[in-house]
Amino acid sequence: MTDDPARALSQETGARRKAGVEAMFDRIARRYDLLNHVLSGGTDILWRRRAVRELALKPGGLYLDLAAGTGDYAFTMLKREEACRVVALDLSQGMLSHMETKARDKGLGAKVLLVRGDAERLPLADASVDGVAIGYGIRNFPDKRQALLECGRVLKPGGRLAILELAGIPNPALRWLFGLYFRLVLPVVGRLVSGDSMAYTYLPASVERFPARGEFLDWMREAGLADARCVELSFGISSLFLGTRNQPQPSSTR
Secondary structure (H helix, E strand, O other), rough: OOHHHHHHHHHHHHHHHHHHHHHHHHHHHHHHHHHHHHHHHOOHHHHHHHHHHHHHOOOOOEEEEOEEEEEEEHHHHHOOOOOOEEEEEEOOOHHHHHHHHHHHHHHHHHHHEEEOOOOOOOOOOOOOOEEEEEOOOOHHHOHHHHHHHHHHEEEEEEEEEEEEEOOOOOOOHHHHHHHHHHHHHHHHHHHHOOOOOOOOHHHHHHOOOOOOHHHHHHHHHHOOEEEEEEEEOOOOOOEEEEEEOOOOOOOOOO
């Protein structure tokens, strides 16, 4: 084990990982949006819009924002398609409480159902949602493979999954530069703005432990997601994983 608490949390599994992540996000909920925009130079907004376009939202559709945080992904969906509805699920009550305030201020409270829950045991029926979005949250799940299986279970046939994540930069030179930024700049800025000395040291540690793209895409296919693929955004600084729930096979006739 390591003496670094952030790295130690990134290596935890099961209930201990969930409890640590929940407590961490509860602490930084009020400053989370500001830090996202500052640390990404505002490009997180553009990445999120791209992901939402891939969901092909439809009027009357029901969508799941998984690891919803403070709701930016859900609000981007509702801005693009006003006639859809969103279930926003997160493990952190602090994040959901902040999202509730934002939804009320935006007049969107009636279109967003807030649920505190576990991504590995979704409280939703089979084939009940038209799309699933995960924005920079899946690397925090102890069992990412199980979470993807749950996404496949709740998606309707033809429903789409769009996952934004920091999955490691493919280009070696750019990866080295961002490694310096992650280790030297991000923790300092994160601590100054959020007052939390651990959360933004945990972020690069969790990125380091994210599975290889090919392995993650295999897990998506195992979950019944056809056409699983990864689109690199901003030279791979952010990755967009996409897939579509398989259509049921027609019954054979004799």
